[in-house]
Structures are given as C-alpha cells and as structure tokens.
Amino acid sequence: MIDQLINKIKATQNPTVVGLDPTYAMIPTFIKEEMLETYGKTPKAVAEMFLQFNKAIIDEVHDLIPSVKPQIAMYEQYGLEGLRAYIETIAYAKAKGLVVIGDVKRGDIASTAAAYAGHIAGVEIEGVHMDLWQEDAVTLNPYMGFDGIEPFIKACNDYHRGLFILVKTSNPSGKELQDLLVDGVPLYDKTADLVSEWGELAMGTMGYSEIGAVVGATYKEQGIELRKRMPHTFFLVPGYGAQGGKAEDLKDYFDKDGNGIIVNSSRGIIAAYQKDKEVTEKEFAIAAKKAVLAMRDDLQGVMR
Amino acid sequence: MIDQLINKIKATQNPTVVGLDPTYAMIPTFIKEEMLETYGKTPKAVAEMFLQFNKAIIDEVHDLIPSVKPQIAMYEQYGLEGLRAYIETIAYAKAKGLVVIGDVKRGDIASTAAAYAGHIAGVEIEGVHMDLWQEDAVTLNPYMGFDGIEPFIKACNDYHRGLFILVKTSNPSGKELQDLLVDGVPLYDKTADLVSEWGELAMGTMGYSEIGAVVGATYKEQGIELRKRMPHTFFLVPGYGAQGGKAEDLKDYFDKDGNGIIVNSSRGIIAAYQKDKEVTEKEFAIAAKKAVLAMRDDLQGVMR
Structure with missing residues (x-):
C-alpha cells in the first residue's frame, strides 16, 4: 500500500485523500427523489x-x-444495504486506480483482531481465498496493544496492504486520554513509540512503513513533534477544512522531501456544492473537483 | 438495558453471558457438509x-x-453474508427474551460516532424509524474521548439501551497503553473515572448506569480495585475460562449484593462439545448447555 500511495502522490502532486463520508443531508435532491421513488x-x-x-x-x-x-x-448505520454501498464504492474506486483507505477504526484482542484482519487479508473458505472488503489499508485503534495489531501486520506483509493507527486524533475530546502525561510526556507519544516500533515489522521500500499513524491537523505543535518522533511513519491527517486545520499548519508535517503525509477532507470536498454559488445542485461533482483543485493548490503551497 | 439485564440475572441466578463468536473450525462437520453442499x-x-x-x-x-x-x-470477516448472520442471530436471541450485547468496539469522533450510534438508536429515513442492528447494548472504545461517546448516550436514554466501554481489557498486550502510569495511577483508572462520569448521564433505576465498563477477569487485583472505584458501573467481564480467568478471582468483582458483573465465556461454552467426551458432535448444543450449567454453578459459588 505505502509504496503505491507515495507513487500516486508523486504522480498527482497532490497529498489529498477524499473522505467519502456521505450523509443523507448531503445528497442532492434530484438523486434523493429518484431513489425514493x-x-x-x-x-x-x-x-x-x-x-x-x-x-x-x-x-x-x-x-x-x-x-x-x-x-x-x-x-x-444503514445496515447491510449501507455496507453493500461501502463495498461497491471501494470496488469502484479501486477500478479507477485509487488507493482505498477503509476508515473502520477496529481494534480487539488477538483472535478477534485476526477476524477483523479479513478487511485487508480476505478470508479463506475450504482453500478458496476471497477478498470481500478489498480495502488497501484500514485505520485501527491501539487501546488494546500489540496482540490486537499483530494479525493485521501479517496481512500487510502477505498482501502489501497497510494500516493507519490512531495516535493523536483531530477531535476536541481526543485529549481526555491521549494528552494525559506519562513519565512527563503525553500518552500519544507513547502510542507513537509503539506504532513506530510495530512499523519496523512491515517496512515499504521508500523509507516509510506500511503501518502509518493518524495525526490530526488541528493540533499543530503536537503534529510537528510527532513528525520528528516518527520519521518512518506516514501520517494520515484528518481535520483539514471543516474541522479547522489549515495548510499553513501542516508545513512541518511534511518531511524534507515534501512527503510523509496524506491530508483528508470529507465534507469540504464532497459537499462543496452546498456552499459553491457558481454551481447548480446537478453539478455537485464539478464542485467537488473544484474543491479538490483548491485543496491541492493550498497544500502545494506548503509542501516545499 | 441495564435494569432488564439485572432482572434477568436475578431471574436466572446466573451472571453468565454467552459469547456467540463462532469460527469455521468450531462448526460441527455435519453442519459444514450440509451447507457446503x-x-x-x-x-x-x-x-x-x-x-x-x-x-x-x-x-x-x-x-x-x-x-x-x-x-x-x-x-x-465473511462480508455482507456474515453480517446478515450477525443480525439474524441478534433477532433470534431477542425473540427468546435475551439481552443482546453487540461486541462491536466501535469508536470515532462526534459526527461519525453519531452514525455508529445507529447500532442502538436505529436510523430514520424520511420520518420512518428503523432498527436495523437491534443490539440492546454495544461495546465501545474510549481512546477518542467524550465526543465519541456522547451520541450513544442520547441513544441510551431515548431507547433504554446500554454501553460497555473498554477500561481494562483481558488480553496480555492490553497493558501496553492501559497500564501506563498517569499521576501515579494507571491509565485504566483515568479511563474508569471518565466512564463513571459519563455514566451519570444515563442512570438506570437499580443503582447501575446504562454505561458499563469492560474489565477483564485476567487481572484480578486491578478488577477488584476498579469495582471500588466505579460503584455504579456494571462490569462486562471477559477472560473467564479459555483465557485463564477463574470464578474464585471474580469474588470481589461482585458488589455486596452479589450483583454488578456479567461474565462472558465464548469458546468455553459454544465449542464445549470439542472437549466433552460424553457427547457426539450432533449434541454440540447439549454440551453448550452443560458448560453453561457448570459455569453458573461455578459463579454461584462466589456470588455471596
């Protein structure tokens, strides 16, 4: 996953990941009416x-x-039909050559983690292997420690897939646990050290591990400190745009080659049409494209 | 959820929750053959x-x-078909009067948590409310703090549903983060304090909150300390049986009335037939019943 992701970022000169997080309120009326009918x-x-x-x-x-x-x-939240749309979205995006990060934030103990690893490893039934979820990478929660991560690492190595593990999240309450001081440093630093250590078990060929970290855009100082602390860990950065993170804040999240992070925007792109006075509702995808180009230019300004 | 659970425990005189965690290897051959055919x-x-x-x-x-x-x-791990079996299992168990705890360990930021809360709150489509998952309670991960929990609390109050939030898990690596010392106390104590505080927002009528905690059976001293620290928090206790926890260890997890915990066993009950020499493979459910009765007697011995 990680080599492919880095190559795609270089090819597009754009470290943007589009969060496909649709809500009912975001769907244009003409689509709603057609489907309800x-x-x-x-x-x-x-x-x-x-x-x-x-x-x-x-x-x-x-x-x-x-x-x-x-x-x-x-x-x-929409049950099996909703999850079918999730899987079909993934398949569609992959067919278009995109790296798909499934934001699932699963996390459990060893035997259960092995089952969740099916998201990136697929599953075998009587010798027949099938990839039912198809994500190239998934996000995970570290609260249960290494035995909850280990089965995924095997999948990373066997199938060239990847992980992004929560370290410092972008939300306001993230600090309730993540910022508690342990031996004089915040808990997220301890998580960062574990994620770095685990990352050595699945290195890509371009200086970064298949095991990345989720580091929010909304806590700039902490993000910059984590960049130094985890030089071989790729960052998935939420919190840009709607949540308040700005490109300028992310300047030092990039490594010296302008690499090392991918920045997520969801609402800011996919619901851009709701704020863009130059487009009609039917042009929602055009508005998304304009928002992607604006974000690309914004990030390129700080990529050095 | 919590009042119903306490009443059911009293009625059955049994604080056992059966973990319905089937694996392929656990399925009796005659069922496998029939379904493969x-x-x-x-x-x-x-x-x-x-x-x-x-x-x-x-x-x-x-x-x-x-x-x-x-x-x-x-x-x-078996995709949409697998999840259909999950949902149909829940519906079947509820029809038999059982309290169903969905072990989903979800956890995310506010707007996303609101979507996951659909597990216990259902979802509304153009004014039509539907309960697609039907769990009476779900397990959650606390790493992202209160804004990831809050939408579920509303669901607890609106629909009398419940939560069990990870505090001290039963697995060996749980300690990597959970046991780190913060102000001289382990992180799980800090998590416990947050869960207790959140619990006040959704109290049941029998002394316990709709918001419980996951506290493993495998760390006895810590479990006993947590019982004292969280007097109004019901414990979901994994780790009994296959993972090594014993009834004797759980004596002081109960409150003074012999209440306050529910103890999970999965493999030890549902795969009991594989170790029970008195039953045939076709009698796998009988073996499960024997294992339930043995576990009930074992726990009754320490319930005081």
Whole structure:
C-alpha cells in the first residue's frame, strides 16, 4: 500500500485523500427523489443514493488524487444495504486506480483482531481465498496493544496492504486520554513509540512503513513533534477544512522531501456544492473537483 | 438495558453471558457438509453454518442465561453474508427474551460516532424509524474521548439501551497503553473515572448506569480495585475460562449484593462439545448447555 500511495502522490502532486463520508443531508435532491421513488423509504434507497453520489465524485476527481477514504460508519448505520454501498464504492474506486483507505477504526484482542484482519487479508473458505472488503489499508485503534495489531501486520506483509493507527486524533475530546502525561510526556507519544516500533515489522521500500499513524491537523505543535518522533511513519491527517486545520499548519508535517503525509477532507470536498454559488445542485461533482483543485493548490503551497 | 439485564440475572441466578463468536473450525462437520453442499464454498454457506450453530445453542440455553454477546468481527470477516448472520442471530436471541450485547468496539469522533450510534438508536429515513442492528447494548472504545461517546448516550436514554466501554481489557498486550502510569495511577483508572462520569448521564433505576465498563477477569487485583472505584458501573467481564480467568478471582468483582458483573465465556461454552467426551458432535448444543450449567454453578459459588 505505502509504496503505491507515495507513487500516486508523486504522480498527482497532490497529498489529498477524499473522505467519502456521505450523509443523507448531503445528497442532492434530484438523486434523493429518484431513489425514493424507485426504492421507497428504505435502506436500499439510501445505499443507492450514496453509491450514485460517490461514483459521480470519483469519476470527476480520480485522476487528480491518490486516494479515497470511505468512513464505514456512514454506511454501517444503514445496515447491510449501507455496507453493500461501502463495498461497491471501494470496488469502484479501486477500478479507477485509487488507493482505498477503509476508515473502520477496529481494534480487539488477538483472535478477534485476526477476524477483523479479513478487511485487508480476505478470508479463506475450504482453500478458496476471497477478498470481500478489498480495502488497501484500514485505520485501527491501539487501546488494546500489540496482540490486537499483530494479525493485521501479517496481512500487510502477505498482501502489501497497510494500516493507519490512531495516535493523536483531530477531535476536541481526543485529549481526555491521549494528552494525559506519562513519565512527563503525553500518552500519544507513547502510542507513537509503539506504532513506530510495530512499523519496523512491515517496512515499504521508500523509507516509510506500511503501518502509518493518524495525526490530526488541528493540533499543530503536537503534529510537528510527532513528525520528528516518527520519521518512518506516514501520517494520515484528518481535520483539514471543516474541522479547522489549515495548510499553513501542516508545513512541518511534511518531511524534507515534501512527503510523509496524506491530508483528508470529507465534507469540504464532497459537499462543496452546498456552499459553491457558481454551481447548480446537478453539478455537485464539478464542485467537488473544484474543491479538490483548491485543496491541492493550498497544500502545494506548503509542501516545499 | 441495564435494569432488564439485572432482572434477568436475578431471574436466572446466573451472571453468565454467552459469547456467540463462532469460527469455521468450531462448526460441527455435519453442519459444514450440509451447507457446503447447498451453497458451495461461499460466504453464504458459512453464514448459514453460523446461524444454524447459534440458533441450536440459543434454543438449548436461553432460559438459563440472561444475555448473549455476539462478536461482530467473526461475522464481518465473511462480508455482507456474515453480517446478515450477525443480525439474524441478534433477532433470534431477542425473540427468546435475551439481552443482546453487540461486541462491536466501535469508536470515532462526534459526527461519525453519531452514525455508529445507529447500532442502538436505529436510523430514520424520511420520518420512518428503523432498527436495523437491534443490539440492546454495544461495546465501545474510549481512546477518542467524550465526543465519541456522547451520541450513544442520547441513544441510551431515548431507547433504554446500554454501553460497555473498554477500561481494562483481558488480553496480555492490553497493558501496553492501559497500564501506563498517569499521576501515579494507571491509565485504566483515568479511563474508569471518565466512564463513571459519563455514566451519570444515563442512570438506570437499580443503582447501575446504562454505561458499563469492560474489565477483564485476567487481572484480578486491578478488577477488584476498579469495582471500588466505579460503584455504579456494571462490569462486562471477559477472560473467564479459555483465557485463564477463574470464578474464585471474580469474588470481589461482585458488589455486596452479589450483583454488578456479567461474565462472558465464548469458546468455553459454544465449542464445549470439542472437549466433552460424553457427547457426539450432533449434541454440540447439549454440551453448550452443560458448560453453561457448570459455569453458573461455578459463579454461584462466589456470588455471596
């Protein structure tokens, strides 16, 4: 995953990952009406709304970005139909050459983690291997320690897939646990050290590990300190745009080659049409493309 | 959830929750053969195996236990078909009067947490409310702090549902983060304090909150200390049996009325037939019932 991601960032000159996190409120009226008419007030209708919405955006932006990150919760709330839309979105994005990061934030003990690792490793039934989820990488939660991560590392090495483990999240309450001081340093530094250590077990060929870290854009000083602390760990950076993070804040999240991070924006891109006075609702994907280009230019200004 | 759970524990005189965590290796050969013949080497075949297996066990033990806890990872690895089996297992268990704890360990920031809260709150589509997952309670991960928990608390109050938040897990690596010292106390104590505080926002009527804690059976001293630290927090206790926890260790996890915890066993019950020389493979559910009765007697010995 990580080599492919770095190469795609270089090719597009754009470290943007588009968060495919649709909500019902975000769906343009003409799509809503069509699906409600066809499928009624059902989870299937919403699933089809999300799919049509995502596909139109992917069609418009796929050659401008390296990666998309669907947030599984948005789909999971609509049950099996919602999750079908999640899987079909992944398949569609992969067919367009995008690196797909499944934002699943799973985390459990050894035997259970081995089952969750099916997200990136697939599953075997009587000797037949099948890749039912197809993510290139997934996000994970570190609270349960190494035995909850280990089965995923095997999958990284066996299938060239990747992980992004929560270290310092972008939300306001993240600090309640993550910023507690342990031996004079915040807990997220301890998490960072574990993630770095685990990362050595699955190095890519371009200086970064298959095991990355989630480091929010909204805590600039901490992010810069973590960049120094974890030189071989690629960062997935949420919190840009709608949550308040700015490109200027991210200048020192990049390494000296302008590499090392991928920056997520969700609402700011996929719902851009709701704030863009130059487009009609039917042009929602065009608005997303404009937002991607603006974000690319914004980030290029600080990539050095 | 919590009042219903306490009443069911009193009625059955049994604080056992059966972990419905089937694995392929656990399925009796006669079920495997039937499903492979009918559905081929497909996720649907495995889903049907899990369903038949779970239903037979539920039929046999439902009047002896208060609750079951399906681990979603075991189903999720088999994709949408697997998750269908998860949902149908929940529906079946609820129809038999059991309290269902979905072991999902989700955790994310505010807006995403609101989507995950659909597990216990259901979802609304154009004014039509539907409960697609149906869990009475779910497990959650606290790493992202309160804004990741808050949307679930609303669901607890609106729909009388519950949560069990990871505090001190039963696995060996849990200590890597959870036992780090913060102000001279382990991190899990800080988590415990947060969970207690959050718990006040959704109290049941019998002295315990809808917001419980996951506290492993495998760290006895810590569990006993946490019992004192969190007097109004119900404990979901994993780690009994296969992971090494014993009833004797749990004596002081109970409150003075012999209440306050529910103890999980998964493999030790549902795969009991593989170690029970008195039963045939076809009697796997009978073996599960025997294991439930043995566990009940074991726990009653320390419930004071």
